[in-house]
Amino acid sequence: RAQVHYQKLFSNLTEYQQLARSSSDNSNVIASSIGNEDGLDFSAIKIDAQGKILWSKTFNSPGEDYLSSIAIAATGDVYLGGYKLNKDGHFDFSLMRLNASGNLKWYKTFETSASDISVHVGVTSSGAVFLSGNIDSDTKKHIWILKINDSGDILWSKLYGSSASNGNVNILAAAVTKDDGLAVLGINGTRNYFMKMNTDGTIAFTKQHDIVSEFEDASSLKQVQDGFIFCGKIKDCTDELCTYIFAFMKLDPNGNVSWSKNVSRSKSQGVQYIG
Numbered sequence: 001r002a003q004v005h006y007q008k009l010f011s012n013l014t015e016y017q018q019l020a021r022s023s024s025d026n027s028n029v030i031a032s033s034i035g036n037e038d039g040l041d042f043s044a045i046k047i048d049a050q051g052k053i054l055w056s057k058t059f060n061s062p063g064e065d066y067l068s069s070i071a072i073a074a075t076g077d078v079y080l081g082g083y084k085l086n087k088d089g090h091f092d093f094s095l096m097r098l099n100a101s102g103n104l105k106w107y108k109t110f111e112t113s114a115s116d117i118s119v120h121v122g123v124t125s126s127g128a129v130f131l132s133g134n135i136d137s138d139t140k141k142h143i144w145i146l147k148i149n150d151s152g153d154i155l156w157s158k159l160y161g162s163s164a165s166n167g168n169v170n171i172l173a174a175a176v177t178k179d180d181g182l183a184v185l186g187i188n189g190t191r192n193y194f195m196k197m198n199t200d201g202t203i204a205f206t207k208q209h210d211i212v213s214e215f216e217d218a219s220s221l222k223q224v225q226d227g228f229i230f231c232g233k234i235k236d237c238t239d240e241l242c243t244y245i246f247a248f249m250k251l252d253p254n255g256n257v258s259w260s261k262n263v264s265r266s267k268s269q270g271v272q273y274i275g
Helices: none
Strands: 015-021 028-036 039-047 053-059 065-072 078-085 091-098 104-110 115-123 129-136 141-148 154-160 169-176 182-188 191-197 203-210 216-224 227-237 242-251 257-266 270-273
Touching (some): 015 065, 028 065, 039 065, 039 078, 078 129, 091 129, 091 141, 115 169, 129 169, 129 182, 141 169, 182 216, 182 227, 227 257
Parallel strands (some): 091 115
Antiparallel strands (some): 015 028, 028 039, 039 053, 065 078, 078 091, 078 115, 115 129, 141 154, 182 191, 191 203, 257 270
16 A cells, blocks of 8 residues: 655646656646636646645736646756637647746747647756647648747747648657657557657657557656556446546557556446456
């Protein structure tokens, strides 16, 4: 049985909560979107290793800011990634940088003519930032990835999965790799889509394989010593009710599926594998 070190309740966190750990001081930053009379704003709380609040701040901006991810650089700076509804009724990528004390350094939005929903923000060892997500046009969905320097300037911007053979590719998760590239996992119609790209945005390789578990919404991808671990959720439906259950997938270093497991939980049976 796991030991509980502390429990804390933070009442000013509402929707789209994310957490990241800082390697610089062993602290944690919890971020979310918080509602006010003008819509949703990014909000963040930094706590130390004992759960003591070091700072708590909300960052007001016009319109709705939906948080989707958080990353912490080696310096302790915090990046809040999300998307924002613009005046044309489309979503734009949004990215906010805070210093380790929670003070705002800059806030920027990145847009196309379509709706842009960011899924992941990640920081490389050199301090550059990957911001990735989906572009949802009238006819096709693509993966859009930006590489941004620590001043918020775009180093490069590229679309992936946009050829006719690739169909509509929906990104679910991404992770900065040990070589400062990016790994991306998504859904391409009836197949899983895995892409490993180099730090300059060129594609190292892509893999597509039949779906074992049909994941929904943004999830989590992490590189481990012998490949990648993906965690997400899938629908578990009966004749009367649909719920969500955890699902995990292990990929080898080349993006091939090593195994896939679905986990359900019930009061009577505890945790059990069902897939």
